[in-house]
Structures are given as C-alpha cells and as structure tokens.
Amino acid sequence: MTIIAVFNQKGGVAKTTTSLNLIAALARGGLDPLGIDLDPQAHLTTIGNAEVAAGRDSIFGFYAEDRYLSDLVRKFSIGGNIIPAHIELSKVDALHGKGLRSVMRLKNGIQSEMLAHGDSPIVIDCCPMLNVLSLNAIFACDRILVPISADFLSVKGAIQLEGTLKALEHVVKKRIERRYVITRFDARRRMARDIRGQLQERFGSDLCATHISENVSLAESAYYNLDVFSHAPHSQGARDYDAMLTELVSTGFI
Ligand SMILES: Nc1ncnc2c1ncn2[C@@H]1O[C@H](COP(=O)(O)OP(=O)(O)OP(=O)(O)O)[C@@H](O)[C@H]1O
Numbered sequence: 348m349t350i351i352a353v354f355n356q357k358g359g360v361a362k363t364t365t366s367l368n369l370i371a372a373l374a375r376g377g378l379d380p381l382g383i384d385l386d387p388q389a390h391l392t393t394i395g396n397a398e399v400a401a402g403r404d405s406i407f408g409f410y411a412e413d414r415y416l417s418d419l420v421r422k423f424s425i426g427g428n429i430i431p432a433h434i435e436l437s438k439v440d441a442l443h444g445k446g447l448r449s450v451m452r453l454k455n456g457i458q459s460e461m462l463a464h465g466d467s468p469i470v471i472d473c474c475p476m477l478n479v480l481s482l483n484a485i486f487a488c489d490r491i492l493v494p495i496s497a498d499f500l501s502v503k504g505a506i507q508l509e510g511t512l513k514a515l516e517h518v519v520k521k522r523i524e525r526r527y528v529i530t531r532f533d534a535r536r537r538m539a540r541d542i543r544g545q546l547q548e549r550f551g552s553d554l555c556a557t558h559i560s561e562n563v564s565l566a567e568s569a570y571y572n573l574d575v576f577s578h579a580p581h582s583q584g585a586r587d588y589d590a591m592l593t594e595l596v597s598t599g600f601i
C-alpha cells in the first residue's frame with residue numbers, strides 16, 4: 348500500500364498538521380496507518396502521546412543501532428501506529444553520509460520488513476530541511492504530499508522544491524508522484540488568492556483542488572494532543588482535511 352512522505356524544506360507550512368490529520372482520517376476510514384516521525388523536533392510523536400525516553404527506542408535506533416523498524420512501532424493515540432522520533436535523530440546526518448546506501452536505508456528497511464502491506468498505508472512526517480533524513484523519506488515513498496502555506500515566499504519555495512524533485516527523478520529514473528496542497532489559506536487575503544492562482548498555473552493537476560483554510564481548531568487540536576476530527580469534528584479544519592483525503596483517494600493518489 349501507499350507510502351506518503353509529507354515534505355517541504357520550508358518550516359512551519361503544516362507538514363505535521365497534515366501528517367497528523369491524514370493519519371487520523373485514514374484510521375477513521377478503517378485502515379491501520381503507520382506514521383513515521385522523521386523530524387528530530389518530534390512534534391508528531393508528542394501530539395500522538397508516543398514519546399520515548401531513549402533515542403534508541405525511536406527511529407534513531409534504526410539508524411544508529413540497526414534496530415528493526417517493527418520493534419520501534421508504538422500505538423499512536425490519534426489512531427493507527429507510529430515509529431516515534433527523538434532529538435537524537437539530529438545526529439543521523441553526521442553518522443551517515445549522503446551516499447546511496449544511507450539515503451536508501453529506510454526504503455530497504457520498510458521493504459525487508461514488509462511494513463507497507465494491505466490496509467496499512469505509511470505516512471512519513473519530514474523535517475524542514477533537505478538532509479539525509481528527508482532524502483530517506485523521498486526515496487522510501489511512492490508519493491510526496493507537499494503542504495504549501497499561502498504566505499510570503501511560498502511560491503518561490505515550491506518552485507525550488509519542484510527543481511529538487513526533478514533532479515532526484517534523474518537518480519531514481521522515474522517520476523516522483525506528488526501533490527501540492529495549499530494550507531493556512533485565508534480567502535479574505537488577496538495575497539492568498541494570488542498565490543493560489545500562481546500555483547494553479549505552475550503545477551496544474553499536481554495541485555490539490557482542496558485547500559486547507561486557516562482555522563483555529565487545527566492549531567488548538569495539536570495543543571490538546573488531538574487530531575482535528577476528535578477535537579472539533581464540525582470545524583472547517585475537519586471538513587478540509589476530510590475533503591483532502593477524499594480527493595487524494597478519488598484521484599488515485601492514495
Ligand atoms: N490551517 C491551519 N490553521 C491554523 N493554524 C495552523 C494550520 N495549519 C497549521 N497550523 C499551525 O501552524 C503551526 C505550524 O504547523 P506545523 O507544525 O504543522 O508545520 P510544520 O511544517 O510541520 O513545521 P516544521 O517545519 O517546524 O516541522 C502550528 O502551530 C500549527 O498548529
């Protein structure tokens with residue numbers, strides 16, 4: 348089943364919010380999703396009450412001590428399971444170079460342990476950098492979901508990212524399927540509408556028709572360690588993420 352990396356090298360664009368609510372929406376749909384937190388900030392891990400005291404019990408144990416991924420899986424309080432992150436994950440770049448072996452490590456681990464099976468889609472929450480960890484996610488996934496927050500420099504960042512993905516396609520020798528989704532959209536702002544227009548022109552059908560509105564329930568739900576469907580089921584945020592999943596499924600992305 349699908350492995351989705353939620354990636355944008357720009358910080359604070361709603362990667363974790365999107366990963367969290369995508370996992371929750373998949374779990375609500377009867378699937379058994381597995382989240383992988385590949386960000387040393389461990390925000391997804393924290394929101395889902397899956398923190399571990401020792402780095403070796405997080406995904407860091409896989410990179411540093413060759414631990415099996417399946418031994419690191421924990422229950423995720425918002426639904427499904429998670430392989431948690433830990434601050435020690437920031438050492439991975441120094442431990443491993445950017446050679447093909449180190450960037451293929453997660454892909455090989457997922458494949459050899461057959462973690463992406465049947466009704467268990469995998470959602471990888473990436474950190475805001477194009478480092479060894481993010482390259483691991485990009486090489487391991489079959490789809491990339493790119494949240495773009497409708498604010499200053501977002502179009503420039505998206506164009507840079509598109510260039511990076513095109514360069515990586517030469518390495519993997521296939522198209523990397525991707526979908527851009529606009530987040531934190533405020534229809535009252537002309538800038539947000541302008542940004543949407545520019546992205547539509549640039550990315551065509553790679554841009555989700557659904558956008559995620561700026562919505563206080565999305566920010567609040569993370570604060571209460573909940574997904575938006577549990578915290579505020581009738582909010583605009585819940586409707587938007589539900590619509591995003593429906594679109595991704597109906598267009599064959601998931
Ligand atoms: N649609 C939204 N409406 C309101 N607040 C939002 C929305 N999406 C995300 N946020 C808030 O914006 C902040 C950044 O979101 P988030 O942590 O998901 O971004 P990120 O891309 O994962 O950040 P980082 O690059 O640090 O990992 C958070 O406080 C989050 O609650």
Ligand SMILES: [Mg+2]
Nearest residue numbers: 362363386390
């Ligand atoms: Mg994040």
